Amino acid sequence: MVSLLGSPVINLLRVLFLGLSTLAPAARAQLELHVPPGLTRLQVVEGAEVVLPAWYSFRGEVSSGKPREMLTVMWFLEQEGKDLNQVLAYISGVLSTQPGVSLVHTMPSRNVSLRLQGLQEKDSGYYRCSVNVQDSQGINKGHSSKTLELNVLVPPAPPSCHLLGVPRVGTNVTLNCMSPRSKPAAQYQWERSPPSSQVFFAPVLDAIRGSLSLKNLSTSMSGVYICKAHNEVGSAQCNMTLEVSTGPGAAVVAGAVVGTLIGLGVLAGMVLLYERRSKALEEQANDIK
């Protein structure tokens, strides 16, 4: 970009353009709105404040003294799928703003930088500054606008850790981790805490989904596992204790229960049989009497 500006072709174009504009009638100084070179996008953490810098000048202005000028400044917020939102207006010396919005420099000033405080995720978007200047006779001296993109980032909220599966020797389980809020989306990392520290990587770790897959469990894999959710502006963590049991497997437990039930059934049957038999014997005895 910078090298392009210095290229001979661009310089030639510039000379041509300047040449033409000086031929233009009235040869008025041209209003130019500036933002810092190379700055088009600002990234700020939620809750913080930001200054969107912008100032204007007149190209080819002769007198450097303070000319009397009537200034109109407007800052708009453009968001995809939403109506244009005017966040600040300075018209005829009157300033009106939305909460948390102000100008950095007291008016009138050629520096029309915007300050935004208590930023929220919903303040993200394209901020367009529009400046219009008239001279003291009310003759238009020029208009210009510039846009800066603001991206409000959110550090990951504390994630929650979950275990999928039954941790028993020889089985597989998955440890899941999910942060409810993060912008951009959090990436996840699983670690095992000391004394048996261990860091996990793909393929057992899915850094996007936050899952850690542990196969063929052994008792030595028991311990505290920590998940870290992180993005550009922060991190948060949760942990969980994995206890790999050596106890009988689910199938074995189920089998034992079924076995017991059958046993009870048989027992009940025997009791019934015995009662019947003893009743029959009693009746027989009564008959004999």
Ligand SMILES: *[C@@H]1O[C@H](CO)[C@@H](O)[C@H](O)[C@H]1NC(C)=O
């Ligand atoms: C205008 O104000 C902003 C914010 O205070 C500052 O960063 C910028 O350098 C100023 N511009 C000029 C030309 O002084």
Ligand SMILES: *[C@@H]1O[C@H](CO)[C@@H](O)[C@H](O)[C@H]1NC(C)=O
């Ligand atoms: C555990 O994972 C291994 C390897 O992926 C697989 O072969 C096995 O069937 C899995 N065991 C269970 C109980 O799902």
Ligand SMILES: *[C@@H]1O[C@H](CO)[C@@H](O)[C@H](O)[C@H]1NC(C)=O
């Ligand atoms: C599971 O682990 C045991 C001992 O740790 C090993 O003997 C066995 O081969 C492993 N099974 C699989 C499928 O990897």
Ligand SMILES: *[C@@H]1O[C@H](CO)[C@@H](O)[C@H](O)[C@H]1NC(C)=O
């Ligand atoms: C696990 O989390 C609890 C609270 O969430 C915390 O008090 C504890 O220090 C953590 N343990 C480890 C090893 O990080």
